[in-house]
Amino acid sequence: MKSFSRSKLVLLAALSFVMAASTRGQDIVVGEFASLTGSEATFGINSSNGVELAKEEINSGGGLLGGRKIKLVVEDDQSKPGQPSSAVKKLVASDKAIAILGEIASSRSLEAAPICQEAKIPMISPGSTNPRVTDVGDYIFRVCFIDPFQGTVMAKFALDTLKVKKVAILTDVKNDYSVGLTKYFKDYFTAHGGAIVSERSFSGGGTDKDFRAQLTSIKAAQPEAIFVPGYYTEAGLIAKQARSLGIKVPLMGGDGWDSPKLSEIGGSAIEGCYFSTHFSPQDKNPKVQDFVKKYQEKFKAMPDGMAPLGYDAMMILASAIKTAGGTDAAKIRDALAATKDYDGVTGKITIDEKRNATKSAVVLQVHGKQNDYVTTVAP
Amino acid sequence: MSSAEFVQQIINGVSLGAFYALIALGYTMVYGVLRFINFAHGDVFMLGAFSGYYLTPRIMPHFQGAWTPVGVSAVLVLTMLICAAIGILIERLAYRPLRKMPKLTVLITAIGVSLFLEYGGQFVFGADPKAFPELIVDHALEHTGVLTITTTQVAAFIVTIFLLVALTFIVKRTRLGMAMRAVSNNPTAAALMGVNIDTVVSFTFGLGSALAGAAGILYALSYPSIDPLMGLLPGVKAFVAAVLGGIGNIPGAAVGGVILGVVETFVGGSKFSTYRDAIAFALLIGILLFRPAGIFGKMQAEKV
Numbered sequence: 222m223k224s225f226s227r228s229k230l231v232l233l234a235a236l237s238f239v240m241a242a243s244t245r246g247q248d249i250v251v252g253e254f255a256s257l258t259g260s261e262a263t264f265g266i267n268s269s270n271g272v273e274l275a276k277e278e279i280n281s282g283g284g285l286l287g288g289r290k291i292k293l294v295v296e297d298d299q300s301k302p303g304q305p306s307s308a309v310k311k312l313v314a315s316d317k318a319i320a321i322l323g324e325i326a327s328s329r330s331l332e333a334a335p336i337c338q339e340a341k342i343p344m345i346s347p348g349s350t351n352p353r354v355t356d357v358g359d360y361i362f363r364v365c366f367i368d369p370f371q372g373t374v375m376a377k378f379a380l381d382t383l384k385v386k387k388v389a390i391l392t393d394v395k396n397d398y399s400v401g402l403t404k405y406f407k408d409y410f411t412a413h414g415g416a417i418v419s420e421r422s423f424s425g426g427g428t429d430k431d432f433r434a435q436l437t438s439i440k441a442a443q444p445e446a447i448f449v450p451g452y453y454t455e456a457g458l459i460a461k462q463a464r465s466l467g468i469k470v471p472l473m474g475g476d477g478w479d480s481p482k483l484s485e486i487g488g489s490a491i492e493g494c495y496f497s498t499h500f501s502p503q504d505k506n507p508k509v510q511d512f513v514k515k516y517q518e519k520f521k522a523m524p525d526g527m528a529p530l531g532y533d534a535m536m537i538l539a540s541a542i543k544t545a546g547g548t549d550a551a552k553i554r555d556a557l558a559a560t561k562d563y564d565g566v567t568g569k570i571t572i573d574e575k576r577n578a579t580k581s582a583v584v585l586q587v588h589g590k591q592n593d594y595v596t597t598v599a600p
Numbered sequence: 601m602s603s604a605e606f607v608q609q610i611i612n613g614v615s616l617g618a619f620y621a622l623i624a625l626g627y628t629m630v631y632g633v634l635r636f637i638n639f640a641h642g643d644v645f646m647l648g649a650f651s652g653y654y655l656t657p658r659i660m661p662h663f664q665g666a667w668t669p670v671g672v673s674a675v676l677v678l679t680m681l682i683c684a685a686i687g688i689l690i691e692r693l694a695y696r697p698l699r700k701m702p703k704l705t706v707l708i709t710a711i712g713v714s715l716f717l718e719y720g721g722q723f724v725f726g727a728d729p730k731a732f733p734e735l736i737v738d739h740a741l742e743h744t745g746v747l748t749i750t751t752t753q754v755a756a757f758i759v760t761i762f763l764l765v766a767l768t769f770i771v772k773r774t775r776l777g778m779a780m781r782a783v784s785n786n787p788t789a790a791a792l793m794g795v796n797i798d799t800v801v802s803f804t805f806g807l808g809s810a811l812a813g814a815a816g817i818l819y820a821l822s823y824p825s826i827d828p829l830m831g832l833l834p835g836v837k838a839f840v841a842a843v844l845g846g847i848g849n850i851p852g853a854a855v856g857g858v859i860l861g862v863v864e865t866f867v868g869g870s871k872f873s874t875y876r877d878a879i880a881f882a883l884l885i886g887i888l889l890f891r892p893a894g895i896f897g898k899m900q901a902e903k904v
Contacts, residue, residue, distance in 0.1 A: 258722065258726070258728060259728065259827075260827065262727065262728030262729070263728070420871070421868075421869075421871075422874045423873065423876075424876075424877075427729070427830070427833075428833060429876075431822075431868075433615075433616070433865070434864070434865040434866070434867075434876075435868055435873055437608045437609055437869055438601075438609075438869040440605075441601075441602060441604075454729050457825065461824070464740075465750040485731040486729070486825050488734070488824075
């Protein structure tokens with residue numbers, strides 16, 4: 222009996238030695254949850270492509286922490302409520318991810334954030350712009366601007382560039398992002414001499430497809446522009462139905478419009494409309510052009526605004542892991558919080574005390590699959 | 601609300617209701633004959649939209665210019681045939697083996713078939729929404745400058761009326777229609793009189809599914825973003841429309857659909873647009889409280 226337990230002990234010691242040795246060269250597991258399918262599939266696919274591109278660059282450049290490679294585990298949340306929490310629980314508990322990247326949609330980031338916060342695993346959202354996302358706790362970060370800024374950008378744009386004073390708003394009430402943008406747009410627009418002549422709402426995410434009722438009553442209020450802060454699927458359908466009802470004024474939106482599907486669904490109806498987003502592939506900045514070239518080589522498609530956000534999120538995480546000198550979650554968190562003037566594809570990124578990125582936004586005009594750059598608005 | 605806006609909302613509501621009516625016809629027919637609710641009906645509607653999505657680029661290039669209407673009809677008819685075949689197949693594989701079982705068993709199987717088609721569709725077609733091709737150019741037919749009605753709205757309306765009349769004719773005037781009514785009335789007696797129940801049931805499913813296919817194409821033309829889960833909500837609403845009009849009753853399904861469409865549109869156009877479905881459904885509950893069998897339904901005393 223005695224000899225048996227001794228041999229067991231030896232075995233255990235040997236085993237733990239092997240395990241300790243293997244951690245040194247072990248992959249760094251990063252989890253990502255994204256809407257790879259469902260109504261906002263291009264958000265997930267394109268941001269995920271960006272993350273993948275960054276990961277490949279890091280790994281082919283020798284990895285991190287003395288040659289450790291990044292292993293990316295991606296979970297699809299199907300653009301559905303309820304899925305992000307199970308995806309992130311799996312990434313944290315079963316894959317032992319040291320950090321989580323995701324999501325674009327604010328509602329889904331808000332669902333996953335409390336899980337990461339409780340597990341004390343840093344989470345970086347590439348593109349959720351609703352302010353409440355990072356309010357969840359000190360482990361939640363983002364690399365994009367937030368809605369008070371984005372809403373203000375479009376309100377400023379409407380007043381100064383389009384020179385309109387009467388705007389109608391059509392909000393997706395099921396969507397935290399859309400509700401938030403509506404509020405900040407309204408605040409700035411009405412405080413600076415504009416008037417909201419009609420406010421209507423709908424349920425997005427594939428629930429409503431008929432917007433003629435809302436648009437008919439909006440038309441009666443005779444706005445000079447319509448603010449539609451929803452996602453691309455609905456924006457395309459809304460544009461079509463608005464034009465068929467004889468509404469000729471421009472529609473405006475936020476980064477939720479930024480998808481190649483927008484013009485596919487909206488067709489000629491959405492041409493000439495405006496939206497704010499994170500980046501323009503027409504930007505002459507060499508960093509942007511380099512990214513566009515690499516992205517096109519790998520994915521045979523033009524990147525939209527979500528792709529470089531995914532890329533920047535992964536790169537900022539990698540640089541934080543480098544600074545932290547290990548995979549200790551608390552140290553990575555501190556390094557992320559200290560990010561200052563990081564030169565990303567989507568602009569210079571500084572993480573503020575609320576863990577949001579301060580950076581500028583661009584306004585694009587829909588023009589077929591390629592959107593024309595109109596202006597940049599600094600914070 | 602100005603009178604122009606009021607009339608425009610009526611147009612919007614009726615054209616939305618036409619879709620509900622077209623889907624509701626399929627529900628009501630299967631219920632009328634088999635006393636069973638085919639929950640997979642909304643998903644056959646989805647398959648109709650996808651059939652149009654894949655057929656259009658293969659058929660339309662052969663019918664240019666003046667031949668366009670022929671091409672459009674070809675897509676519509678082919679889709680209806682494909683959906684009819686799918687409907688007959690579903691009945692043959694999933695429902696017929698259970699015909700002698702309690703109704704609840706078949707009902708749960710129908711939910712299973714529905715989920716199978718939805719998630720099988722995600723696997724085959726992909727889960728992301730696809731842009732439906734412009735089969736007919738959707739432009740506004742403006743007459744007054746104030747009111748607008750679009751080509752797809754008119755097309756949907758005409759097709760719905762045509763199919764409604766055709767269906768009524770089939771049920772009331774043909775031998776198969778008579779057989780359908782006989783099976784509905786008393787399946788055992790009908791069988792004893794030499795009616796082939798299997799043929800009648802297959803025909804009913806085929807007809808209902810063909811209607812769902814037509815509805816799928818017309819719906820996708822009006823709302824050109826299609827995905828495998830698109831049948832879910834229109835399916836539920838059409839079911840409600842069928843119940844509202846009196847399930848099993850063909851004109852009832854049409855009237856129920858139009859009422860639902862108009863109510864939804866008026867709530868959606870008001871400042872209570874957030875509560876669109878809630879208010880629309882509350883009204884339906886109200887109607888059913890006073891007429892439990894639906895508007896056109898007859899109360900039937902249960903024989904004990």
